Amino acid sequence: MAELIWGLATSHVPSIGAAMDNGKTEDPYWKPLFDGYAPAREWMAKHTPDVAIIVYNDHANAIELNMTPMFAIGTADAYKVADEGWGSRNVPPVAGAPELSEHILVSLVDEGFDMTVCQELEVDHGLTVPLSVYCPDPGDAWPCAVVPILVNVIQYPQPTAARCLALGEALGRAIRSFPKDLKVAVFGTGGMSHQLAGARAGLINEKFDRMFLETIETDPAALAALSREDYIREAGSEGIELIMWLVMRGALGPGIRRVHETYHVPASNTAAALALFENLPGGAGQPSGASPR
Amino acid sequence: MAELIWGLATSHVPSIGAAMDNGKTEDPYWKPLFDGYAPAREWMAKHTPDVAIIVYNDHANAIELNMTPMFAIGTADAYKVADEGWGSRNVPPVAGAPELSEHILVSLVDEGFDMTVCQELEVDHGLTVPLSVYCPDPGDAWPCAVVPILVNVIQYPQPTAARCLALGEALGRAIRSFPKDLKVAVFGTGGMSHQLAGARAGLINEKFDRMFLETIETDPAALAALSREDYIREAGSEGIELIMWLVMRGALGPGIRRVHETYHVPASNTAAALALFENLPGGAGQPSGASPR
Amino acid sequence: MPSSTPEVPGTYVFDVAQSNRGYALNRLCGSLKDAANRERFSADEAAYCDAYGLSPEQREAILQRDWTRMLDLGGSIFYVFKLAVLDKKSMQDLGGIFTGMTTEEFVKALNAGGRSFG
Amino acid sequence: MPSSTPEVPGTYVFDVAQSNRGYALNRLCGSLKDAANRERFSADEAAYCDAYGLSPEQREAILQRDWTRMLDLGGSIFYVFKLAVLDKKSMQDLGGIFTGMTTEEFVKALNAGGRSFG
Ligand SMILES: [Fe+3]
Ligand SMILES: [Fe+3]
Structure with missing residues (x-):
């Protein structure tokens, strides 16, 4: 059976990818952030998954406003890297894991999650930057296949935080029931606090972010109980991306160990963080008593 | 508050629309079907809704296989009639009800239904034929605005029948909580038994259809308990469209009255039926104990 | 599962x-x-x-x-x-092809109540 | 509701x-x-x-x-x-515009830990 070995929470700020693509990671502006990644990267390099499930949101690239899925899953053999309007990132194309995608899709739909199915999908910085955070030098190919899971965080009504945690719990069950010996990692991406537009542009709320970083490990149900308005007020209109960390957290069992974390302000307009959790053996139960709403 | 006045179950076979568009409703082939509609049409003409919520599926027209929503809702001001490859039907464009759409959308998402949002949508025979069944001579404009709700019935995994009934129950709650005095009707479309391809093409299962026509009134939870395989085996690969009737049924309260029904074989390759239910006052409870899966 | x-x-x-x-x-x-x-x-x-x-x-x-x-x-x-x-083929034409019938035979089967199985 | x-x-x-x-x-x-x-x-x-x-x-x-x-x-x-x-405008340029600052002022506010509210 497949095994869920770790979960990574990470910001997916485009400029983090650009800093890597343009060799700026040793610049004074960027060095503290990338130094903070180092211990996690070393640990992950010793614990390599066959497939990464990457929970992210598209940013006006693959999804247009005519049709906005709430939750979507990619089921393709391969995913092209999107040109977001300033040229595609010079990173490898993303290999899919269509069998695992189909298994997860059917499991989730059987459990009452109304997944949109993407048979073709161009992936933007929301997915490729987390891959780069995991693997800074992929060469010609990423070291793992990918199952993309997309969440609507841009258009109200977003899914509730509780629904995201419930999706993660169902995702964990789906992974654990896949009948092949695969090692799987789950990425929850986005955040932390930031707001791009309006009079509050430039908002950073370190107090909320630190609370979230702690509580995502110890009491995800408490974070699932926060409303959309709580997230937007405290973490900013784009900080609501943090609900995607709850999908990752839900997939992990109750027994997890924090391997490493780092928090840095700013990455362009954003508070950037990384938190890496090892999924401990025997942790196949549920992390919370959240209702499926 | 808005009031749900009736629910209509009806096939949406394209040739039913074509027969009307081409003045063939008195031909011997079509006359029995349209005669069967007459009493329902008379009753509906005396009980006119302001808005029709039409639950249907797209047939390779507005939705392509790159992105297949499980459940979607239209939120636009207006919907163009699709050219399905043989010219658009010569019927009026469809006016939207964006405020009611948004209210229903938010209600459903708050309750944990993962709706895809369609801000632009061309509607095909799945939606326009039921409108013609309701209103054969619209003139320049349909007599009601429309909220389209789309269900994936084409690609496995379809939502389970139980999930469709649960969606309908949540839809009923959403309609009843809309704070304007509107009369609303709900259409569940598609079916009855038919299979277009494969060695079983031409399948009709009148026994199953008659059971379904009866049980949709008396015990929808029993129909919600049937598996996708049950539907496909008994009603054919396209007969699984019948799960959309359960959305309509779920929206109605427990107290309903059958106004009229008709069943006719064939409409081209399909068993065609209509069943009209008045929603009785005070029927604001739930029609079933179905779980939300 | x-x-x-x-x-x-x-x-x-x-x-x-x-x-x-x-x-x-x-x-x-x-x-x-x-x-x-x-x-x-x-x-x-x-x-x-x-x-x-x-x-x-x-x-x-x-x-x-x-x-x-x-x-x-x-x-x-x-x-x-x-x-x-x-x-310019109809769904009935295809139905005939899928089932090894002529279109006429296929239409006749539908008009007689459809094809039944099981 | x-x-x-x-x-x-x-x-x-x-x-x-x-x-x-x-x-x-x-x-x-x-x-x-x-x-x-x-x-x-x-x-x-x-x-x-x-x-x-x-x-x-x-x-x-x-x-x-x-x-x-x-x-x-x-x-x-x-x-x-x-x-x-x-x-050729950056998100920092827009941030300045949205908040009535120059880009330099906006970047400085971010580098100092971001803008805080409430
Ligand atoms: Fe983002
Ligand atoms: Fe259909």
Whole structure:
């Protein structure tokens, strides 16, 4: 059976990818952030998954406003890297894991999650930057296949935080029931606090972010109980991306160990963080008593 | 508050629309079907809704296989009639009800239904034929605005029948909580038994259809308990469209009255039926104990 | 364990694996809902096929109008039907082809109450 | 009753009503992710706007690069940003504009730990 070995929470700020693509990671502006990644990267390099499930949101690239899925899953053999309007990132194309995608899709739909199915999908910085955070030098190919899971965080009504945690719990069950010996990692991406537009542009709320970083490990149900308005007020209109960390957290069992974390302000307009959790053996139960709403 | 006045179950076979568009409703082939509609049409003409919520599926027209929503809702001001490859039907464009759409959308998402949002949508025979069944001579404009709700019935995994009934129950709650005095009707479309391809093409299962026509009134939870395989085996690969009737049924309260029904074989390759239910006052409870899966 | 794709003899169940397999073929057929594409297709079918990245088998099935094979290669009936319409074929014509009958025989079976199984 | 669109002073919350209102504007800006469209836009901005059915106010806001007004008229920052990129503006430039600061002041505020509220 497949095994869920770790979960990574990470910001997916485009400029983090650009800093890597343009060799700026040793610049004074960027060095503290990338130094903070180092211990996690070393640990992950010793614990390599066959497939990464990457929970992210598209940013006006693959999804247009005519049709906005709430939750979507990619089921393709391969995913092209999107040109977001300033040229595609010079990173490898993303290999899919269509069998695992189909298994997860059917499991989730059987459990009452109304997944949109993407048979073709161009992936933007929301997915490729987390891959780069995991693997800074992929060469010609990423070291793992990918199952993309997309969440609507841009258009109200977003899914509730509780629904995201419930999706993660169902995702964990789906992974654990896949009948092949695969090692799987789950990425929850986005955040932390930031707001791009309006009079509050430039908002950073370190107090909320630190609370979230702690509580995502110890009491995800408490974070699932926060409303959309709580997230937007405290973490900013784009900080609501943090609900995607709850999908990752839900997939992990109750027994997890924090391997490493780092928090840095700013990455362009954003508070950037990384938190890496090892999924401990025997942790196949549920992390919370959240209702499926 | 808005009031749900009736629910209509009806096939949406394209040739039913074509027969009307081409003045063939008195031909011997079509006359029995349209005669069967007459009493329902008379009753509906005396009980006119302001808005029709039409639950249907797209047939390779507005939705392509790159992105297949499980459940979607239209939120636009207006919907163009699709050219399905043989010219658009010569019927009026469809006016939207964006405020009611948004209210229903938010209600459903708050309750944990993962709706895809369609801000632009061309509607095909799945939606326009039921409108013609309701209103054969619209003139320049349909007599009601429309909220389209789309269900994936084409690609496995379809939502389970139980999930469709649960969606309908949540839809009923959403309609009843809309704070304007509107009369609303709900259409569940598609079916009855038919299979277009494969060695079983031409399948009709009148026994199953008659059971379904009866049980949709008396015990929808029993129909919600049937598996996708049950539907496909008994009603054919396209007969699984019948799960959309359960959305309509779920929206109605427990107290309903059958106004009229008709069943006719064939409409081209399909068993065609209509069943009209008045929603009785005070029927604001739930029609079933179905779980939300 | 999740459910698995329903298996019903004599019936295509279009699942994700089929959708992946038939993706190029269905995209091509779906494109024929636009009049301009229908013209371009009719003007040079082979060239049109080349632009859609079909497998050699899919290409052959389309060019030869082998309807059953299109479905065997991942076609969805709703997409494939748009090509049939271009050829002025009805769903009854296809029904006859799928079942080894003439169109007349197929229509007669429907008018007699449809084909029953099991 | 369902929830309602969060209201947070100083913050745009992009909901269905906004999406409907800004649909043409966002479609235009989103189209600029394709290089060919960027060329066509730059060659004749007014004609490009006409093809997207903008409201007169939206058209003016785009032609005048009134970034705040674009958002007031239903723009989503992720769409509008593609126009900013065409103009070689960064998200920090926009941040300055939205908050009445110079870009340098805005960047400085971020480097000092970001702007805090409440
Ligand atoms: Fe993001
Ligand atoms: Fe249909």
